[in-house]
Amino acid sequence: MTSEPLIxxxxxxxxxxxxxxxxxxxxxxxxxxxxxxxxxAAWRRVIGWAREGGLTPSTDAAGNxxxxxxxxxxxxxxxxxGSHLDSQxxxxxxxxxxxxxxxxxxxxxxxxxGEKPARDLxxxxxxxxxxxxxxxxxxxxxxxxxxxxxxAIRAARDADGISVGEALDRLHQAFPDMPHRPLGFAAGAxxxxxxxxxxxxxxxxxxxxxxxxxxxxxxxxxxxxxAEGHAGALAQQExxxxxxxxxxxxxxxxxxxxxxxxxxxxxxxxxAVVPNAPSVVPSRVSFSxxxxxxxxxxxxxxxxxxxxxxxxxxxxxxxxxxxxxDAPSNVFDxxxxxxxxxxxxxxxxxxxxxxxxxxxxARHLAKVCPAAMIFIPCRDGASHVEHEWAEPDHVAAGTAVxxxxxxxxxxxxxxxx
Amino acid sequence: MTSEPLIxxxxxxxxxxxxxxxxxxxxxxxxxxxxxxxxxAAWRRVIGWAREGGLTPSTDAAGNxxxxxxxxxxxxxxxxxGSHLDSQxxxxxxxxxxxxxxxxxxxxxxxxxGEKPARDLxxxxxxxxxxxxxxxxxxxxxxxxxxxxxxAIRAARDADGISVGEALDRLHQAFPDMPHRPLGFAAGAxxxxxxxxxxxxxxxxxxxxxxxxxxxxxxxxxxxxxAEGHAGALAQQExxxxxxxxxxxxxxxxxxxxxxxxxxxxxxxxxAVVPNAPSVVPSRVSFSxxxxxxxxxxxxxxxxxxxxxxxxxxxxxxxxxxxxxDAPSNVFDxxxxxxxxxxxxxxxxxxxxxxxxxxxxARHLAKVCPAAMIFIPCRDGASHVEHEWAEPDHVAAGTAVxxxxxxxxxxxxxxxx
Numbered sequence: 001m002t003s004e005p006l007i008x009x010x011x012x013x014x015x016x017x018x019x020x021x022x023x024x025x026x027x028x029x030x031x032x033x034x035x036x037x038x039x040x041a042a043w044r045r046v047i048g049w050a051r052e053g054g055l056t057p058s059t060d061a062a063g064n065x066x067x068x069x070x071x072x073x074x075x076x077x078x079x080x081x082g083s084h085l086d087s088q089x090x091x092x093x094x095x096x097x098x099x100x101x102x103x104x105x106x107x108x109x110x111x112x113x114g115e116k117p118a119r120d121l122x123x124x125x126x127x128x129x130x131x132x133x134x135x136x137x138x139x140x141x142x143x144x145x146x147x148x149x150x151x152a153i154r155a156a157r158d159a160d161g162i163s164v165g166e167a168l169d170r171l172h173q174a175f176p177d178m179p180h181r182p183l184g185f186a187a188g189a190x191x192x193x194x195x196x197x198x199x200x201x202x203x204x205x206x207x208x209x210x211x212x213x214x215x216x217x218x219x220x221x222x223x224x225x226x227a228e229g230h231a232g233a234l235a236q237q238e239x240x241x242x243x244x245x246x247x248x249x250x251x252x253x254x255x256x257x258x259x260x261x262x263x264x265x266x267x268x269x270x271x272a273v274v275p276n277a278p279s280v281v282p283s284r285v286s287f288s289x290x291x292x293x294x295x296x297x298x299x300x301x302x303x304x305x306x307x308x309x310x311x312x313x314x315x316x317x318x319x320x321x322x323x324x325x326d327a328p329s330n331v332f333d334x335x336x337x338x339x340x341x342x343x344x345x346x347x348x349x350x351x352x353x354x355x356x357x358x359x360x361x362a363r364h365l366a367k368v369c370p371a372a373m374i375f376i377p378c379r380d381g382a383s384h385v386e387h388e389w390a391e392p393d394h395v396a397a398g399t400a401v402x403x404x405x406x407x408x409x410x411x412x413x414x415x416x417x
Numbered sequence: 418m419t420s421e422p423l424i425x426x427x428x429x430x431x432x433x434x435x436x437x438x439x440x441x442x443x444x445x446x447x448x449x450x451x452x453x454x455x456x457x458a459a460w461r462r463v464i465g466w467a468r469e470g471g472l473t474p475s476t477d478a479a480g481n482x483x484x485x486x487x488x489x490x491x492x493x494x495x496x497x498x499g500s501h502l503d504s505q506x507x508x509x510x511x512x513x514x515x516x517x518x519x520x521x522x523x524x525x526x527x528x529x530x531g532e533k534p535a536r537d538l539x540x541x542x543x544x545x546x547x548x549x550x551x552x553x554x555x556x557x558x559x560x561x562x563x564x565x566x567x568x569a570i571r572a573a574r575d576a577d578g579i580s581v582g583e584a585l586d587r588l589h590q591a592f593p594d595m596p597h598r599p600l601g602f603a604a605g606a607x608x609x610x611x612x613x614x615x616x617x618x619x620x621x622x623x624x625x626x627x628x629x630x631x632x633x634x635x636x637x638x639x640x641x642x643x644a645e646g647h648a649g650a651l652a653q654q655e656x657x658x659x660x661x662x663x664x665x666x667x668x669x670x671x672x673x674x675x676x677x678x679x680x681x682x683x684x685x686x687x688x689a690v691v692p693n694a695p696s697v698v699p700s701r702v703s704f705s706x707x708x709x710x711x712x713x714x715x716x717x718x719x720x721x722x723x724x725x726x727x728x729x730x731x732x733x734x735x736x737x738x739x740x741x742x743d744a745p746s747n748v749f750d751x752x753x754x755x756x757x758x759x760x761x762x763x764x765x766x767x768x769x770x771x772x773x774x775x776x777x778x779a780r781h782l783a784k785v786c787p788a789a790m791i792f793i794p795c796r797d798g799a800s801h802v803e804h805e806w807a808e809p810d811h812v813a814a815g816t817a818v819x820x821x822x823x824x825x826x827x828x829x830x831x832x833x834x
Contacts, residue, residue: 250664
């Protein structure tokens with residue numbers, strides 16, 4: 001344990017606010033979609049800071065960004081730490097970005113101490129965590145951990161018909177000299193800082209959340225098919241109105257699934273209507289379902305019930321329910337959690353164990369190496385909104401804890417899982 | 418009554434199919450939105466045919482297209498006949514276009530007989546009947562009849578933020594040498610041919626519908642406001658989910674308003690969700706309501722109930738209901754209806770009286786001059802769909818009836834209302 005400051009808190013905050021200028025929205029939020037011009041601009045800015053700090057950029061076939069601080073033993077499994085740079089369309093300044101900037105600050109500060117770490121430290125920004133432009137999200141970490149193949153990932157398309165493959169090629173063309181790493185190399189450990197995206201830490205007046213695990217999540221794409229017709233001519237009893245059927249289905253789902261217990265989270269967030277014209281009876285409604293619960297048994301039962309309810313309520317329209325994400329609840333590495341709690345204690349930050357309500361790339365990394373997450377509070381628990389906010393002191397505290405855990409791992413002769 | 422053929426049926430059909438090439442969709446329909454490049458191209462083609470037939474093009478501030486066959490008395494109120502050239506986004510070849518081409522064929526055939534009519538005959542294509550790009554529709558006929566002012570019309574915007582004013586200026590710039598008529602000149606009578614857009618004529622095996630009137634219509638724009646939040650973190654009981662509230666509102670409206678009686682038509686055709694992302698609780702849902710009934714008292718009562726039901730079902734979200742169109746049922750001119758029935762009888766086409774379920778520009782013209790409509794059957798009653806279809810024989814029959822009524826009016830010393 002060094003007595004010098006673990007991080008430069010001013011630099012950290014200044015850089016985080018600078019990053020938030022890229023894709024800034026008039027209402028103070030950030031719209032920086034995966035693989036967009038905004039994300040490419042964010043890469044350039046972050047790479048510039050990394051190079052100043054002595055880190056070297058590289059990428060992989062999945063469009064993940066790696067910033068490496070070389071260690072003494074280049075063959076030892078490196079330490080990975082980071083988050084993501086993409087945002088929701090009406091997202092905030094902290095979701096993802098805070099984790100990448102905290103990791104960069106921790107690594108650069110360590111480099112500035114002068115002593116080479118025992119192994120490589122790699123700051124990572126995973127591709128398309130949010131899944132708002134290309135669904136479903138966490139593409140970069142799923143490709144890295146072998147959860148999903150690149151062919152399937154490259155085939156996904158955004159609302160304008162642009163494929164991930166096309167957008168990835170465009171990203172790589174924007175950085176023609178950047179070396180490509182093989183997809184999915186072995187890592188010694190993974191650490192991720194993130195805003196909580198919930199109200200628990202704030203309510204407990206607690207600065208550091210030691211994340212125990214991530215609540216399970218299932219997502220579905222549902223398509224209701226009816227028949228188009230003239231709004232003024234087609235008799236009501238002869239209609240197969242896809243939007244009327246959707247309303248029945250959605251009402252039933254919200255009423256039943258949304259009321260399972262206090263821990264359930266049920267959301268229909270996206271809908272598309274065809275032809276979506278005021279005087280045409282809609283022929284087709286497709287919509288997304290996002291379902292989460294910390295208990296895998298409850299999650300599975302609720303998921304099964306969704307298909308049944310859709311089939312019950314859609315007639316006279318037909319309905320198809322396609323499962324997309326099926327991610328059970330997971331548990332983070334106990335040793336890393338203990339190190340995080342100990343670092344918070346030493347630095348005199350209040351800390352508590354907390355379950356992550358939201359999904360994170362760490363879910364996937366936890367399958368291939370010891371992994372853990374550090375949460376910091378966000379105002380009113382609000383996230384995926386433009387007024388998302390984390391206090392500078394909280395960002396600094398979380399980053400200092402991350403930096404301390406990183407140093408312990410960076411100079412350890414070996415990492416035990 | 419001349420013994421020569423009233424119209425050239427081959428030319429009529431060939432031109433109608435040629436017009437359908439402009440904005441043709443892969444599924445055989447037409448997407449030719451108001452004031453779009455497609456509509457400008459349609460104008461060029463129709464104007465070319467009109468000039469060949471001796472008709473002269475002009476326009477007005479509302480972007481209506483007029484094609485004038487000069488009569489002996491240029492000061493007598495002209496006869497207007499026509500329909501519209503714009504379509505629904507997934508519309509067909511006949512809705513609107515058949516009426517314009519029938520009017521053009523009737524006027525050109527009359528011109529070919531050589532004898533000048535007593536007064537001007539003007540074929541008209543009204544601007545934005547459909548209301549699918551700029552809502553609400555019938556802008557051209559409402560401006561012409563003074564129903565709506567040009568300032569309000571020019572201020573309406575499409576989904577891309579383009580105003581009617583900008584699109585109108587663009588249309589006029591595309592035809593820089595075309596004379597502009599004053600908006601809303603006096604007309605001696607108005608005639609419009611249209612496909613029925615319903616199943617009545619086909620079921621009765623009847624070729625000509627003598628339209629008695631148009632069923633009343635109200636439209637509304639409804640906005641449900643909630644609060645955005647993270648789909649994985651925000652507790653269900655703390656949500657103000659605008660899409661969940663929409664589902665409750667829409668279910669209640671369909672169940673109650675849609676079941677008033679066998680004549681009611683209730684449609685939610687267009688919806689927009691904000692931010693419309695899979696893992697964000699929606700903060701805002703706006704949607705359109707289209708309500709129709711032939712009985713004005715029933716229509717008024719149903720319209721009033723809509724506002725009440727929205728307020729009952731939207732909480733914990735808030736809701737605002739804005740009435741747009743309020744068009745009571747109307748009755749067409751009895752003398753013109755009798756002339757249409759007589760022309761059908763003379764030409765040995767089966768005919769019947771029929772109420773129009775859909776709205777048409779003739780609704781507005783009927784307020785300022787004697788007006789009437791001729792319906793022809795369409796297959797399966799389907800309209801506002803890409804497979805919309807009318808038989809060539811039916812298009813020809815309706816056009817011949819229109820042509821005969823036109824000749825009687827064109828050579829009459831005066832038109833009695």
